[in-house]
Amino acid sequence: MKRQISVFIASPGDLSNEREYFRKAINQLNVGFGDGADLEFNALGWEDTLASTGRRNQSVINEDIDRCDVFILVMNRRWGQPAPDAQPFSSYTEEEFHRALERWKKEEKPEIFVFFKRVDPESEADAGPQLKKVMEFRKQLEETRQVLYHYFDDEKSFVSEVDRHLRAFAKDELPKSDKQRDMNVLPLSALNEVEKAKNLAITKMKEAEDARDAKREALLKVEAMQLQMAEDAAQLSLEGRIEYARQKFAQLVVETMNLRVLLLGYEFYKRTGDLDSAFLVLKKLLDISGPDEHSQGTAMVYGNLGVLYKTRGELERAEDMYQKSLAINEALGHKAGMASQYGNLGVLYKIRGELDRAEEMYRKSLAINVALNRKKGMANQYGNLGVLYRRRGDFDLAEEMFQKSLVIFEALGLNDGMASNYGNLGNVYKARGELEHAEKMYQKALVINEALERKEGMAKQYGNLGTLYMTRGEFDRAEEMYQKSLAINVSQGFKEGMANQYGNLGNLYKARGEFQRAEAMYQKALPIFEYLKSPLKNSVIELLSDIQSRAAG
Incomplete structure (x- = not known):
């Protein structure tokens, strides 16, 4: 008899689509994962009460909460239907959550997951009673x-x-909820610029006060206040109080016209995976700097827009943004900006598999950085060239590039760059069959990325370790690493990383002989690789064909 897992979903009335998709997700899980693991998920919610009693009876709903194995709460902008008969709770949704929580405190069940649909900064800055x-x-x-x-x-x-969390629950692989809270460390350069601007505003405010220029003093007072608020938000982010920081940044990015504050807000949203809000901030910056202006500010915004489009997998739009930024930097003779965009274009071409074009861009960027003695830029391009040579199979040249990059990052004391090179060197050693040496490099990289809370770096190293364990035949350890990597890539919206890990999981299940699960993973990877115009799509097509022919045979 199959193991039964009851999953209750609670939500206010503004998430009817999500409730429908929740049931579809449950059905999909049962067909693939459930059959393979000899278990069945059962969806519960107020719709079931309505079907069985003809009315939405809260007491019957509560009975479902009292027997469910998993409780999922989904929220967006609304708090829920008022519940005058459910004091001290102000909505039935709140009552349902606390009923599940109290049961969990006593019985350590049900497992509780809460999912929030993202809300734009404008709405959060001017939130009504429900959203507040x-x-x-x-x-x-x-x-x-x-x-x-x-x-x-x-x-x-x-x-x-939903799919990821329920799989982890069924396999008893959930992380502990009392783990150290996430930090979000914002760029030191951006923070320094905000602090300088604040101190300058305070100085000018005192000068205006001495000159009895009340209007100018008032404007500078507002500017200094916003800059201090940005510093406070960054500190909250560093302390792991991301929700407090989020609400401060929401107010700031709506109210301010200060470029430094907006750039800090952009970095916050990008690093917390809120790409829609990051786009909104950049569009405001573009309006301020002027979309048709030939200025460093406009070039910088186009470059950052390219980065966001690349993260989303919209490579053609990313290329357009990089080219716009490059054209402005060339017209201005701004060499450092040109070097950055050559490097960005190189990364984009590498994703497409256009390795000759990628090398040309990396070389152009490197030449400028060498001429300007920009050490970090040189290190980045040595690293990029190393990745390219490794893909071509020239491991000795790849190792040389990674070592050059590592030496510079070590001299600069930049841990994030060191972590990237440790991971890249691990890839070279793995390709040579030096697995113990490779594992040490991956673990070094992972430790640094975890300390810095660099999500993309953590995802890469989990994926690298997964592939190493696969090579050793340690399938369970490999699957754990791939799933950790996939979870980060999904939460951050990293399309390339998602596709890579779906493909890796497909390879793992295929090696185990779990062909149905392998096919499901390849089917998820294929449209993303097609979207990215990655040459890896051809490999996935071949793997799918092989799996399907096995099933037919």
């Missing part, structure tokens, strides 16, 4: 750390989160 309650609730969850919660952008990413 949701925002306060997010802060409470972050403070107590009793319950895992995650964000999602749309129905597709919601289904992915």
